[in-house]
Amino acid sequence: QVDLTITAFNAHHATLVGAVGTPGRVSLTNIPLTLIDALNRAGLAEGADLEGVTLRRGGRDYAIDVTQYIERGVRRQNPALRSGDVVIVGTQEPRRVYTFGEIGVGEMALSARDMSLTSLIAQRGGLDKLRADARGVFVFRAQPGTERLSVYQFALGEPSMLVLAQAFPMRDGDLLFVTRDPITRWNDTVSKVLSPVVTTIRAQAVVEAVNN
Numbered sequence: 001q002v003d004l005t006i007t008a009f010n011a012h013h014a015t016l017v018g019a020v021g022t023p024g025r026v027s028l029t030n031i032p033l034t035l036i037d038a039l040n041r042a043g044l045a046e047g048a049d050l051e052g053v054t055l056r057r058g059g060r061d062y063a064i065d066v067t068q069y070i071e072r073g074v075r076r077q078n079p080a081l082r083s084g085d086v087v088i089v090g091t092q093e094p095r096r097v098y099t100f101g102e103i104g105v106g107e108m109a110l111s112a113r114d115m116s117l118t119s120l121i122a123q124r125g126g127l128d129k130l131r132a133d134a135r136g137v138f139v140f141r142a143q144p145g146t147e148r149l150s151v152y153q154f155a156l157g158e159p160s161m162l163v164l165a166q167a168f169p170m171r172d173g174d175l176l177f178v179t180r181d182p183i184t185r186w187n188d189t190v191s192k193v194l195s196p197v198v199t200t201i202r203a204q205a206v207v208e209a210v211n212n
Helices: 035-042 066-072 117-123 159-167 186-193 206-211
Strands: 013-018 024-027 048-057 060-064 086-091 096-101 106-109 137-142 148-154 175-178 200-203
Touching (some): 117 159, 117 175
């Protein structure tokens, strides 16, 4: 009678590369190893983007957003690793928005993934009480892959609009403009903001923006 004991598992492994603390192979045993477990073992490098993880399996690449599992428990965003898998952890790119008009001219880093318009205005120090018109808060947003620009107007003097502004997530590259008078200076505002290559302006309702 012979008793066998496994002292090490070397036949099966996955590989972690990119923005991880200890890149390289991780052994797979008879106990399933999830993506998050593997990342915890390897550690994350500074600037690691958990929303931009790529799982390469069987010649195909799968986009993984680990934050969806952490925040909402979406299990498919934390798969069990298989032998031969390659996990690629990307690096976060700086996300910025630009402000001008009666709120000051400058740029700000988006400190949170779902930073709202209200939070951005608060971090910027609020609207100029003497010069700004609360009805004239505009967000200009380029549409990826097109020459279109979406323009959202917020009349923050209305309570219902304040609620919508809190639910409106800012995106990388957004332009926030606060004017004195949103009606008489509208054409002037557009002519200053738009690039000559932009040929179409598509104004949308704020409710539609929030739903998207």
